[in-house]
Amino acid sequence: MKIGFTLLLLILTSAAIAQISISGRVSDHKGQAVPGVNIYLKGTYDGTTSGADGRFAFTTTEAENQTLTVQAIGFKSQELVLELRGQPITANIVLAESINQLNAVTISAGAMEAGDEKKSVVLKPLDIVTTSGAMGDITGALLTLPGTSTVGNDGRLFVRGGDASETSIFIDGLQVGNAFGSTTSNVPTRNRFSANLFKGSFFSTGGYSAEYGQALSSALALNTVDLPLRNQGDVSIMSLGGGYTQTLVKDNRALTASANYYNLAPYQSLVKQNFDWEKAPSSWDSEISLRRKWGNAVTGKAGFIKAYFHTEGSNMAIWQKIPGNDGRGDRVKLNNRYHYGNVSFRHSGSKGWLFYGGAALSDNRDAIQLNADDIRQVNRIFHSKAVTVKDFSAQFSLKNGLEYYAKTYSEALPGQNLKRQFTDHQFNHFLEATYYFSNRLIMVGGLRSGHSTLAKETWFTPRFSVAYKLDNQGQFSFAAGKFKQLAEEKLRVRQTDLKNSAATHYILNYFTVNNNRTFRAEAFYKNYDNLVTYKGLASDPENLALNGAGYARGVDFFLRDKQTIKDTDFWITYSFVDSKRRFAAYETKVQPSFAPRHNGSVVVKHFVTAMKSLLGTSWSWNSGYAFNDPNLPGEMQRKTKPYSDLSLSISYLPKPNVILHVACSNVLGRQNVFGYQYATQPDESGSYASRPVGQGAKRFLFAGLFITLSKDKKANQLNNL
CATH class of the missing domain: 2.60.40.1120 (Carboxypeptidase-like, regulatory domain)
Structure with missing residues (x-):
């Protein structure tokens, strides 16, 4: 023991x-x-x-x-x-915080993204199609967002005191030349591309990435659909024309082809027009999209290649009255031919490498007959791009890219055997680093450089942004940067050595998404330098120089709510813009005609299950457009009455694969005026005669029947409706 x-x-x-x-x-x-x-x-x-x-x-x-x-x-x-x-x-x-890309803060200053993979979703393609005032136009829907201004006699995208030329548009990362249809003076145009072509968009109101350049105000990046869901055919029968789209999907490949024809003559014969049309606008377009996906589940390597080609033609003839002249005025006939194509790729490699890029070509040809004079204009842009992105860790990534542009423009008077043209080669490099200090704090810094062989100028434009996420769903972002842009082609062809205009952006943003509610508030300041100035008329400028300057400052708010009212989605937008600039033929800093001080919109969509219908309404307004009256001293001394447009729409689904869509703009018949056109010479009393620049008609009514043919009888052209 x-x-x-x-x-x-x-x-x-x-x-x-x-x-x-x-x-x-x-x-x-x-x-x-x-x-x-x-x-x-x-x-x-x-x-x-x-x-x-x-x-x-x-x-x-x-x-x-x-x-x-x-x-x-x-x-x-x-x-x-x-x-x-x-x-x-x-x-x-x-312990160091791990970075979760799904929950981490994102840069939201100046940026509004639309896509299923983004938390900061603003507008999807479905939103564009069903916004009553947009009439299916991408730009029309974007004009209901903060920072934009409705310029009804133009139709293009105007952002925070900048004119339409200050916004660049990209498809799958490649620039689109002449993205809006050719038109005549004071006749609004539309974006050439269908909203259903795209899965999402990145719309910047300023402070955008170093990846994009040659735009003083904004970049709109549109991303096409990857692989469609199914084989299907889509028939469109509209009050303005019709079309057919066929989609074929097999394994990891897809092909989509479409053709459309539009003619406003039958419609204009029924609805009184304020314009003096000799030949109503008509157009046709066709496009084809090819997509191929590959991937290896073992290695993690995957990629995508897309090819997209679009071609169209349009023509019109109109008489445009001259102030002080009793006749019909100038006769303008326009024939346009347009081609755009791009090939893009994206490949995810091993060890955190991503590669993407491609090439695109835009070719726009206008044949204009102004009274007895024939005018020919050709604008061609080639763009190629190669980008690498390396994730060195969950916290740090680096983007490195090279670009090449070849831009050619010519204008000619064949009857007088006169022609002028230019070709410019541009080379760009951009470098952008992203660093996550934590899930709450992110910083992005970039530098873009460029060189123009025609302007003989090299430039560098730094960009910077930072965002911090609060304890709740909200976050603050700040962005700043310099942006350069060469003059429009019609000015450069007259003086080819014109160098860049410049803008500096400062943006402070608050953004939150919670329980299907989105709120965005943003303050901004934009400083302009070296704006183009000239003497004489815009149609025949002289003494071109870069002597202009100016600023744009203000705030805007955006609220979207899908939760409060059952089956209802609505958003409210308000923007204040204080903009003054010396540019064009102005001798002092003035408020531009395209920059109303107050802009707002309300969009409401309500689905009525019993009626199988989506009801929509939108109201857009602004405080009026500044204009110059030569009968008064000074410049841009007057302002039009406030602009207002109330639109209604209904989308009715009698069958799951059939949609009847009817929309009417300006249902109250308001006589909106966008400015005044004045005679070039005074009359006997010493006064300059004028005429208002207004709408083509009091209202615009659209009706369309959209039928989808597929094995899935529930599929339609608004799959998410």
Whole structure:
């Protein structure tokens, strides 16, 4: 018994000696305790979890070198090598936050994105199609967003005090030349491309990425659909024409082809027009899209290649009255031919590498007959691009890209054997770094450089943005940067050595998304330098120079709510823009005609299940357009009455694959005036005669029947409706 007791005592003593105490505290980089952390010796059952104060303690009988593993949700895992030599060990551990791209803060200053993968969704293609005042036009829908101005006699995109030429448009990262249809003076145009072609968009109101350039105000990047859901045919029968689209999908390949024809003559014969049409606008277009996807589940390498080609033609003839002249005025006949094509690719490689790029060609040809004079204008843009993105870690990535542009423009008077033209080669490089300090704090810095062989100028434009996420769903962002843009082609062809105009942006943004509600508030300041000035008329400018300057400043607000009212989606927008600039033929800084001080819109969509219908209404307004009256001293002294347009629409689904869509703009018949045109010479009394620049008609009514043919009888052209 005495021997047995002695052996038991020795065994217990040995066990007590072999047990080693491991303790400490777990905190984050701010020193705050992190509770619930799993702490254990790798390959053993020895371990514990940290308490509310972050402290932990456990014992082990292991010896020699062991690996202590520390794991917590939202933080990077850590492994520490411990030397177990019989003495207690204290380990104070500081955890680094892990970066989760789904929950991390994103840059929202100046940026409004639309796509299923983005948290900051603003407008999807479905929103564009069903916004009553947009009439299916991408630009028309974007004009209901903050920072934009409705210029009804133009139809293009005007952003924060900038004219339409200050916005560049890209498809799958490649620039589109002449993205809007050719038209005559004071007759509004539309974007050439169908909203259903795109899966999402990035619309910047300023402070955009170093990847995009040659735009003083804004970049609109449109991304085409990857792989369609199914084989289907789409028939469109409209009050203005019709079309057919066929989509074929097999494995990882898809082909979509479409053709459309539009003619406004039948419609204009029924609805009184304020314009004096000799031949109503008519047009045709066709396009084809090819897509191929590849991927390897084992290596993780995957890619996509897309090819898209679009061609169209249009013509019109109109008489445009001259102020002070009793006749019909100038006769303008326009024939346009347009071609655009691009090939783009994207490939995800191993070890955090991403490659993308492609090439695009735009070719626009206008044959204009102004009274007895024939005018020919040709504008061609070739753009190629190659980009690499490397994720060096979950926190840091670097984007590096090269671009080449070849831009050619010519205008001719064949009857007089006169022609002038230019060709410019531009080379660009951009570098952009993104760093996540944490899930709450992100910083992006970029530098874009460029060189024009025609202007003989090299330039550098830095960009910077930072965002911080609050404890709730909200976040603040700040963006700043310099932006350069060469003059419009019609000016450069007269003086080919014109160098860049410049703008500097400063933007402060608050953005939040919570429970299907989105709120965005933004303040901005934009400073202009080296704007183009000239003497004489815009149609025949002289003494071109870069002597202009100006600014645009203001605030805008955006609220979207899909939650408060059942089956209802609505958004409210308000923008204030204070803009003054010396440009064109103005001798002082003036408020531009395209920059009303106050702009707003309300869009409401309500789905009525019993009626199988989506009801929509939109109201857009602004405080009026500044214009110059030569009968008064000074410049841009007067302003039109406020602009207002109330539109209604209904989309009725008698069958799941059939949609009847009817929309009417300006239902109240308001006589909106966008400015006044004045005679070039005074009359006998010394006064300059004038005429208002207004709408083509009081209202515009659209009706369309859209039928989808597929094995899935529930599929339609608004698949998400």
